[in-house]
Amino acid sequence: MPRRPFRLGRSLTGLGLFATRPIKKKTRLAEYRGPILTQEEAERAERRGNRYLYEVSRNRTIDGTPRYNIARYFNHSCNPNAESVIWRGRVFIRTLRDIKPGEEITYDYGTDYLKNVIGRSKCKCSRCRRRRAKRARERRASKRRGRAKSARRQGRPRGRRG
Numbered sequence: 001m002p003r004r005p006f007r008l009g010r011s012l013t014g015l016g017l018f019a020t021r022p023i024k025k026k027t028r029l030a031e032y033r034g035p036i037l038t039q040e041e042a043e044r045a046e047r048r049g050n051r052y053l054y055e056v057s058r059n060r061t062i063d064g065t066p067r068y069n070i071a072r073y074f075n076h077s078c079n080p081n082a083e084s085v086i087w088r089g090r091v092f093i094r095t096l097r098d099i100k101p102g103e104e105i106t107y108d109y110g111t112d113y114l115k116n117v118i119g120r121s122k123c124k125c126s127r128c129r130r131r132r133a134k135r136a137r138e139r140r141a142s143k144r145r146g147r148a149k150s151a152r153r154q155g156r157p158r159g160r161r162g
C-alpha cells in the first residue's frame, strides 16, 4: 500500500488527521480496525466510557480503541469531507469529495453519537462553530439595536422640553 496521504496533527478537539497531498473523491483512506465485540460486550464497554465503538450490526461492534487503529483519529464533523462505509462486515473511511492538502479529514459519526456523546450544543466541527459565531454576532447586534431604540425614546421628551 502507498504511503498514507494524511498525517496526525493538532486539531481543535485534540488530535486529527490532515491531508498531506491532494486526495481524490471516493478514495479509501483507512480501515476502522479493532477487536470485534458482541452486543453484550459492546454495551459493557459503552458503560465503561469507551468512545471508539463502531456498531457494524446488532452483534458485531468494532472496538477501535487500539493505537494501531489510525482511523480512530478522524474527527466528527456535521459537514464532513469523508464517510464511513461498511463492506463485508468491515468499516472503511472513504473521501466524499476531492480534498486539498492541509484540510482536516472528517466524517459524520451519526446522530446518536452527536446527541449522546458530543452533545449537540458542544460540537466543535467547523459548521457548528460558524453557526454559533453567527448567532452570537446576531445577539450582539440586536442588543445594540435595543440600546439605540431606548436612547431615542429617552431623547424625544428632552428635545421637546428644550
Ligand SMILES: [Zn+2]
Residues within 6 Å of the ligand: 077, 078, 079, 123, 124, 125, 126, 127, 128, 129
Ligand atoms: Zn457539528
